[in-house]
Amino acid sequence: xxxxxxxxxxxxxxxxxxxxxxxxxxxxxxxxxxxxxxxxxxxxxxxxxxxxxxxxxxxxxxxxxxxxxxxxxxxxxxxxxxxxxxxxxxxxxxxxxxxxxxxxxxxxxxxxxxxxxxxxxxxxxxxxxxxxxxxxxxxxxxxxxxxxxxxxxxxxxxxxxxxxxxxxxxxxxxxxxxxxxxxxxxxxxxxxxxxxxxxxxxxxxxxxxxxxxxxxxxxxxxxxxxxxxxxxxxxxxxxxxxxxxxxxxxxxxxxxxxxxxxxxxxxxxxxxxxxxxxxxxxxxxxxxxxxxxxxxxxxxxxxxxxxxxxxxxxxxxxxxxxxxxxxxxxxxxxxxxxxxxxxxxxxxxxxxxxxxxxxxxxxxxxxxxxxxxxxxxxxxxxxxxxxxxx
Ligand code: SAH
Ligand code: SF4
Numbered sequence: 269x270x271x272x273x274x275x276x277x278x279x280x281x282x283x284x285x286x287x288x289x290x291x292x293x294x295x296x297x298x299x300x301x302x303x304x305x306x307x308x309x310x311x312x313x314x315x316x317x318x319x320x321x322x323x324x325x326x327x328x329x330x331x332x333x334x335x336x337x338x339x340x341x342x343x344x345x346x347x348x349x350x351x352x353x354x355x356x357x358x359x360x361x362x363x364x365x366x367x368x369x370x371x372x373x374x375x376x377x378x379x380x381x382x383x384x385x386x387x388x389x390x391x392x393x394x395x396x397x398x399x400x401x402x403x404x405x406x407x408x409x410x411x412x413x414x415x416x417x418x419x420x421x422x423x424x425x426x427x428x429x430x431x432x433x434x435x436x437x438x439x440x441x442x443x444x445x446x447x448x449x450x451x452x453x454x455x456x457x458x459x460x461x462x463x464x465x466x467x468x469x470x471x472x473x474x475x476x477x478x479x480x481x482x483x484x485x486x487x488x489x490x491x492x493x494x495x496x497x498x499x500x501x502x503x504x505x506x507x508x509x510x511x512x513x514x515x516x517x518x519x520x521x522x523x524x525x526x527x528x529x530x531x532x533x534x535x536x537x538x539x540x541x542x543x544x545x546x547x548x549x550x551x552x553x554x555x556x557x558x559x560x561x562x563x564x565x566x567x568x569x570x571x572x573x574x575x576x577x578x579x580x581x582x583x584x585x586x587x588x589x590x591x592x593x594x595x596x597x598x599x600x601x602x603x604x605x606x607x608x609x610x611x612x613x614x615x616x617x618x619x620x621x622x623x624x625x626x627x628x629x630x631x632x633x634x635x636x637x638x639x640x641x642x643x644x645x646x647x648x649x650x651x652x653x654x655x656x657x658x
Contacts, residue, residue, distance in 0.1 A: 285349040289322045289428065290421020292466055293473075303347040305340070314340075316475075321350075323476025326428065326437030328352055352432065353378075353425050365622030368429055372422040376415065379453060380426035382434070383621045387448030387483060390434075394426045396464055397455025402489055404509075404522050406554055408588040409454045417459070420466035426453075427471050439477050449479060451486045452507070458491035458498060465501045481505075487552065492528035492536040499541030506540050507550040507581075508533065512560050513568035521560070530572070538576055548577040554585050555596035555604070566607035579614040586620055 286303075288296055297315035300306045306314045321333045328351050330336070330344045356377065357369040366382040381393040398415035400407075427449065431437060434445050449471065451457040457464045468484055471477045486498060487507035498504065512518035518525040525533075537549055551573060555561050569580065582605055585595040596604075601617055608615035 285345075285347060287350065287421060288318060288348050289328075289350045289352075290419065290424040290467075290470065292420070292469060293319060299348070303343075305343045305347060319473075320475060323470070323473060324437075324439045326431060326439070328432075352429055353422070355429065358433070359625040361622040361625045363621055365625065366430075366433065367622060367625050368426070368433075370425065370429060372418070372425060376418075376422070378418060378422060378426065380430060381453065381622060382430050382446065384445065386621075389443075389447035390445045391448040391450050392427060392430045392446055393450050393453045394423055395453030395455055396423060396451055396457040396460045400455050401459065402456055402522075402524050404489060404511075404524075406511075406521060406556060406585060406591065406593050408591070411590075412454075414455075417463060418455070420463045420470065423463060423467035424470050427477065431477070447479075448483045448485070450484075450507070456489055456491065457486050458488045458494040461494055461497060461501070465498075468502045468504060482547065485550065487550075489522050489524050490528055490533045491524070492533050495536045495540055503542065505547065505550070506537070506543075507552055508537060509554075510551045510569075510572075511554050511556075513565060513572050517560060521556075534572065534576075543577055545577045548579050551578055551580045552583055553580060554583045555601050556585050557594040557596045557600075559593065561596040561600050561604055563603060563607055566604045570608060570611040570613070573613070579616070580608050582608075582615055582617045584617065584620055586623060 286299060288299065291299060293315055296318060297311040300314055300318075301308050301311045317336065318333070321327045321336075325332070327333060330341050330348075330350065333341065336344070353370045353372040355368055356371050357367075359367045361367070364384045368380050370378045370380065372378055376398055378395050378398060380395060382390060383393065384390040395418065397417050399412040400409050401414045403410045427446075430446055431439075436444055436446055451464065464486065468481065471479050472481050472484065481503040482505060484502070485505040485507050486502065487509060488495070488498075489509045495506070498506070509522065510518075511521050512525075513530070515525060515529050518530060528536075537543075540549060543549060551569075553560070553569065573580070582601055584601060585593050587593075587595065605615045605617055
C-alpha cells in the first residue's frame with residue numbers, strides 16, 4: 269500500500285509555549301495581557317498570583333495552582349509553560365557537591381554547581397554565559413568560545429533546579445540549604461549585566477525565593493566600566509578575580525587587563541556602591557606554582573588592597589586536561605596566607621570542592637562538550653537506528 273501525504277491543508281507548527289517562570293513581575297503581567305489570557309485591569313493581580321505559585325511554591329505545572337479557575341488554567345496551558353529545563357546530567361561528588369548540566373534551549377547547555385557548607389549554609393555557583401570571550405589562561409571555561417549570553421530565565425532556572433533537588437519549596441522553609449548565590453560559573457557576568465540584574469531581582473524578591481542581595485556575589489575578571497552599574501542596579505556583593513599584582517603578569521593571566529589595568533580596576537573597586545566593613549569586596553587570587561605565589565607577591569597584594577574593606581580568597585589552582593599550570597604547594601599557599609593575615613586581611617584558602625566531577629572553579633565547560641563527544645562515540649559504535657530496523 270502506498271500512502272500519499274496531503275500537505276495542502278497542513279497548518280504551521282504551533283509556536284512553543286512561552287515559559288513564565290523566569291520573567292520579572294512586569295514581564296509576567298505583560299505576557300498575560302498580550303496573550304489575551306487576562307484583562308488588562310486584572311493583570312497585576314493575576315501576575316502576583318502566578319508569581320507566588322512559581323517563586324514561592326516552585327510549581328512546574330498549572331494544575332497545581334489550585335486557586336486559579338479551571339477556564340483560566342486551560343488558557344494558561346494553551347499559551348504558556350512553567351516547566352524546568354531538561355536536566356541532561358546530575359552528578360554528586362564524594363564531598364556532597366552537586367552539579368547539573370541543563371539544556372535550556374537547543375544547543376544551549378549550562379552548568380550549575382551546589383556546594384554545601386559554604387556561606388551561611390550552602391552556595392550555588394551559577395553560570396551567566398555559555399562559554400566566555402575572555403581567555404584567562406588558567407581557566408577551562410575560557411577555552412570554550414562564547415556561544416551566547418544566558419537570559420534571565422536561564423539564570424533563574426539554575427536556582428530553581430537546585431531548589432527542586434534540595435526540596436526547598438515553599439521558599440520560606442526553615443533551615444534552607446541554599447543560602448548563597450555566587451556568579452562564578454561559566455562566563456563573565458558583567459558582559460551580561462541586564463540579564464544578571466533581572467535574575468537577581470527575581471531571586472531576591474521577598475514574595476518568592478527571597479535570597480538577600482547581600483548573599484549574592486557577582487565575580488568579575490575586571491570589567492571596570494560596569495562596576496558602578498552592578499552596584500547600583502543589583503546591590504550584590506562584589507568579587508574581583510585579581511590573580512596578580514603587576515600589570516605585566518596580569519596581562520598574561522587575565523588578558524582583559526590590557527584594556528582595564530590594575531590601577532583603573534582598583535579605583536573602580538574603591539568606588540563600588542555600598543562598600544564598607546560590613547560589605548567587603550572579595551579579591552580572588554588563584555595560586556599558580558612559580559607564577560604568582562612568592563612572599564613578595566603577597567606583600568605587593570597587601571599594598572595594593574590597602575584601605576579597601578576586603579577579604580582575599582586564595583584559590584588553589586584546579587587543574588584541567590591541557591591546562592598550563594600547576595597548583596602551588598600547600599606550604600607555599602599557607603605562607604602566602606600568613607602574610608595577608610598578619611597585615612589584617614581575612615584570607616581563607618578555598619578548599620577545592622567537587623574536583624572529582626570537574627565542578628571546581630575554572631573546571632566548568634567540559635561536561636557538555638565531553639558528553640557530546642561520548643554521544644558521538646556511542647553513535648559511531650552502535651549500529652544505526654535505520655540499520656537496526658533492516
Ligand atoms: N568570569 C568571572 C566569573 C567566573 S570565573 C570571573 O572571572 O571572575 C570564577 C572564578 O574561578 C574566578 O575567580 C576565576 O578566576 C576562578 N578560576 C578560573 N579558573 C580556575 C582554575 N583553573 N582554578 C581555580 N580557579 C579558577
Ligand atoms: Fe571567563 Fe572568568 Fe574564565 Fe576568565 S576566569 S575565562 S573571565 S570565566
